[in-house]
Amino acid sequence: MSxxxxxxxxxxxxxxxxxxxxxxxxxxxxxxxxxxxxxxVDYMQLQGYLRWTLIIIFMLxxxxxxxxxxxxxxxxxxxxxxxxxxxxxxxxxxxxxxxxEADYTILMRYDFFGR
Amino acid sequence: MAHxxxxxxxxxxxxxxxQDAFKGVSWGKAMMWIFLLSDTFIFSSFLVGYMTVxxxxxxxxxxxxxxxxxxxAGHHIPLILIAIMTFILITSSGTMAMAVNMGYARKRKQAxxxxxxxxxxxxxxxxxxxxxxxxxxxxxxxxxxNPFGAAQFGSTFFMVTGFHxxxxxxxxxxxxxxxxxxxxxxxxxxGNYQIVEIAGLYWHFVDLVWVFIFAFFYLW
Numbered sequence: 001m002s003x004x005x006x007x008x009x010x011x012x013x014x015x016x017x018x019x020x021x022x023x024x025x026x027x028x029x030x031x032x033x034x035x036x037x038x039x040x041v042d043y044m045q046l047q048g049y050l051r052w053t054l055i056i057i058f059m060l061x062x063x064x065x066x067x068x069x070x071x072x073x074x075x076x077x078x079x080x081x082x083x084x085x086x087x088x089x090x091x092x093x094x095x096x097x098x099x100x101e102a103d104y105t106i107l108m109r110y111d112f113f114g115r
Numbered sequence: 116m117a118h119x120x121x122x123x124x125x126x127x128x129x130x131x132x133x134q135d136a137f138k139g140v141s142w143g144k145a146m147m148w149i150f151l152l153s154d155t156f157i158f159s160s161f162l163v164g165y166m167t168v169x170x171x172x173x174x175x176x177x178x179x180x181x182x183x184x185x186x187x188a189g190h191h192i193p194l195i196l197i198a199i200m201t202f203i204l205i206t207s208s209g210t211m212a213m214a215v216n217m218g219y220a221r222k223r224k225q226a227x228x229x230x231x232x233x234x235x236x237x238x239x240x241x242x243x244x245x246x247x248x249x250x251x252x253x254x255x256x257x258x259x260x261n262p263f264g265a266a267q268f269g270s271t272f273f274m275v276t277g278f279h280x281x282x283x284x285x286x287x288x289x290x291x292x293x294x295x296x297x298x299x300x301x302x303x304x305x306g307n308y309q310i311v312e313i314a315g316l317y318w319h320f321v322d323l324v325w326v327f328i329f330a331f332f333y334l335w
Contacts, residue, residue: 017312018219028209035205039198042180042334052335059330063323070212070319072312079129080137084148091159098163102170109173 017072027069034062147313151320154282158324161275162331168267177263179333182256183247197333200243201325204283207236208322211290211315218311223297226311230294233318237287244280248273275328282321290314 038058041051068074073081121127130136137145169176180193187195214229251272255262258270293314302308 016219016309017215019216021213021216024209024212024216028205028212031205031208032202035198035201038330038334039194039201042194045180055330055334059326062326066208066319066323066326070208070322071316076140077129077138078124078126080140080145080148082126083137084152087152088155088159091156091163094159094163095166098167099170102167105167105171106173109171113173 017075019069019072019075023069027065031062031065034058034065038062141309143313144309144316147316151316154320154324158275158278158327161271161278162327165271165275165332168271169265172265172267174265176265177261177268179335182251182263183333194333196243196247197329200240201329203236203240203243204322204325207233207240208319210236211318215312215315218297218308221306221308223300223303223308226308227294227298230290230297230311230314234287234290234294237283237290237318237321241280241283241287244276244283248276272332275332279321279324279328282324286318286321289317 035058038055041054041058046054067085073085129138132138183195183197184191184193185195186192210229211233214226214233217223217226217229256269256272258273260266261269293310296302297308297311302310
């Protein structure tokens with residue numbers, strides 16, 4: 001913060017992440033509920049697409065709550081949000097490529113092992 | 116979307132400005148975020164590797180629900196230890212968030228105490244993981260094979276949970292050091308308790324990674 005003092009102070013005031021404990025507790029309860037629900041997916045022995053869809057939904061909700069509230073991302077400036085949250089989208093390409101590769105591998109294995 | 120990228124959007128102005136792009140974000144916090152971003156790629160590589168082997172094995176994948184089941188007081192409960200570990204880690208995230216709040220309110224005693232509680236919960240998580248590893252190793256799970264099915268189960272399990280456990284252990288040490296410094300009043304002169312928030316970012320990230328491991332490795 002070596003730039004002009006007034007600006008520095010103003011932006012610092014803007015950026016102390018002071019949020020009420022009540023909000024944290026609410027998110028905490030929500031995370032508990034979501035975790036219980038995702039455990040129930042296994043406990044109830046749900047299978048197939050229903051199981052996978054529910055797992056993904058609960059996972060994304062939990063991840064979103066943690067990043068947005070506990071890690072304060074929803075109160076940060078866009079410049080930081082974009083710098084941190086956009087790059088991981090590249091991973092979708094990796095996931096796609098490796099899924100194609102794995103598909104190829106298993107077909108080759110079936111071919112070789114004669115199943 | 117268009118207005119985000121127009122010339123006078125805050126985003127474009129921040130990134131196009133001299134010296135610092137992250138206005139009002141201290142270097143400590145920006146660097147922690149960038150470190151966490153790099154860590155995201157490491158964990159993602161492990162999980163994508165896991166996906167690749169799991170999709171390409173011809174033997175059946177061991178049923179995690181059964182492998183991680185425990186018999187408690189005569190009841191056979193699937194995946195129970197992992198569920199308890201999940202709740203412990205979420206609870207530790209809650210106490211960490213409260214510590215950040217106390218830090219900014221300049222109640223340093225409470226902030227330090229909450230961080231010690233967080234570290235204790237983290238240590239108990241690692242303890243349970245050690246128990247889980249011991250149990251599996253006794254049952255014959257090895258990185259190169261196991262009695263339940265596809266051999267790759269062991270290698271991915273030890274790799275993914277081991278790397279995560281290492282992060283939790285490092286986090287416990289990190290929290291203990293910061294909490295001790297707060298207790299001793301190292302930050303009293305400056306009155307700046309952002310260090311709690313930065314340590315908290317790391318801790319919440321460890322919890323975040325567990326959310327993905329829990330979903331993809333244990334539940335899938």
